[in-house]
């Protein structure tokens with residue numbers, strides 16, 4: 191089993207949301223505005239760093255010649271020009287002036303803009319504000335990206351939150367719906383996916399299609415801007431959001447961003463409720479979130495948290511891990527149902543679920559419980575003494591080596607991992623098969639692994655933080671949250687028992703409809719326990735309320751940009767030698783060009799020879 195086997199790192203129900211206020215450029219006194227915002231029920235404010243008059247600096251002729259790279263101005267700046275106190279709105283907090291133009295055709299403006307940007311960000315860094323709001327890139331932004339990238343190197347600790355509208359209302363070229371994501375993607379790529387570069391998403395009046403909206407969930411969103419202009423008025427004149435906006439905002443709440451109400455300097459746009467009505471409405475959406483399902487409740491705090499898959503064969507599990515397993519009644523109910531039906535179907539006869547199923551089926555059974563973990567075997571001894579008595583024979587052995595006194599009609603096992611076979615159920619059951627009768631039944635009867643391409647800059651950054659190759663060639667058990675599936679899962683292989691038939695399709699092709707960044711491969715499984723009794727973590731067929739398994743994630747060392755309509759081949763191999771099993775994987779994207787599809791560069795084959803990750807036999 192593959193789920194949360196460590197103590198929950200960050201448990202909380204839908205956490206309290208922080209709602210801030212942003213009121214444009216003309217702010218006379220930051221502390222007055224802050225006090226007013228607090229009175230209106232807001233948690234924080236966003237203010238420009240400087241007054242509009244500071245813009246004069248943009249047009250100062252400080253450059254002697256456009257050919258001179260090392261300008262006088264830059265020299266001045268390096269000497270450390272302080273701000274004039276009167277220029278600063280925020281003597282203690284901020285937002286970069288949106289009039290700076292780092293890609294202006296005017297060399298002076300470009301240079302001055304860079305100096306202003308550095309000066310503002312240095313100030314923000316100095317006063318300990320950890321994030322600065324930076325403007326959305328215009329259609330040319332290479333120099334802007336260079337400046338931001340270099341500032342990451344010179345202003346330690348500063349985080350940059352780039353403001354991105356969901357839809358560009360006045361765009362004339364290309365698809366309006368995808369252009370802002372494409373621009374963000376290019377910008378962050380130029381900045382080498384810097385971990386201190388995040389997004390402030392501005393919700394617009396028009397919303398893109400759902401699959402385009404979903405793509406944002408794979409991105410590092412820190413805050414959501416809700417301009418007062420996108421609110422409708424209800425019958426009493428109070429601000430409310432349209433149904434589609436409500437659904438999107440509710441979905442966003444699960445990601446715990448800060449919300450910011452963006453209001454024009456001349457006040458609220460709605461007749462009733464004043465400025466506080468907007469934050470009250472967002473709090474209302476938060477309070478009326480649908481109840482968490484048991485799986486969602488269980489998964490709180492584990493979202494996007496990387497865990498190493500269990501190795502129950504090679505390692506001996508701890509008692510706390512078994513306790514986590516036992517919380518999932520759904521799994522045991524499904525197993526009991528499968529055993530019940532198998533007993534009813536079978537002419538003749540391990541643990542509680544078998545006894546209960548046998549009782550229900552009114553069958554006399556002889557049960558052998560086999561366990562190779564010496565400490566878990568003590569628990570079995572306790573159970574035998576206190577509960578089972580003669581009904582169960584307990585055996586301390588590896589099932590692959592046990593010499594059974596008689597052959598069984600039904601062999602029940604639970605050796606499944608998030609990828610189905612990754613806890614070596616096939617190898618163990620292969621070894622145990624010798625003590626199953628020729629017409630015997632195996633529960634589970636089969637299990638199938640599925641994969642899908644996924645985008646998640648968050649998971650990529652988590653893996654990259656380890657700073658070594660091995661971590662990019664290791665699968666992780668993880669409950670996805672900041673992730674977006676780029677195509678629906680497809681099956682790659684199935685194991686059937688007792689005959690151990692294997693159906694393998696190591697090369698699977700996906701059609702990626704919308705452009706996106708491929709960060710890795712998600713893995714799931716479905717298992718047929720007996721006849722129509724199925725156990726699944728596949729997103730489309732997930733067993734209701736089952737907690738035992740989170741998905742598995744196979745990272746890619748280098749993220750790959752996939753344009754829309756990419757044909758993506760994913761190759762997966764399950765390989766083995768005398769002492770271990772391991773997976774290798776690679777991807778090969780291509781685009782249709784005329785009658786052919788032309789590859790634009792495969793990834794490396796990951797985890798060659800199981801050099802970084804493997805499962806011990």
Ligand SMILES: C[S@@+](CC[C@H](N)C(=O)[O-])C[C@H]1O[C@@H](n2cnc3c(N)ncnc32)[C@H](O)[C@@H]1O
Pocket residue numbers: 191502503506507512515516560561562563566587588589590604605606618
């Ligand atoms: C995933 S746990 C399931 C435990 C329990 N059946 C349940 O569902 O809560 C798998 C158990 O099988 C044991 N196991 C794994 N491989 C085995 C083998 N080859 N022989 C005997 N026991 C094995 C492990 O020690 C572990 O206790």
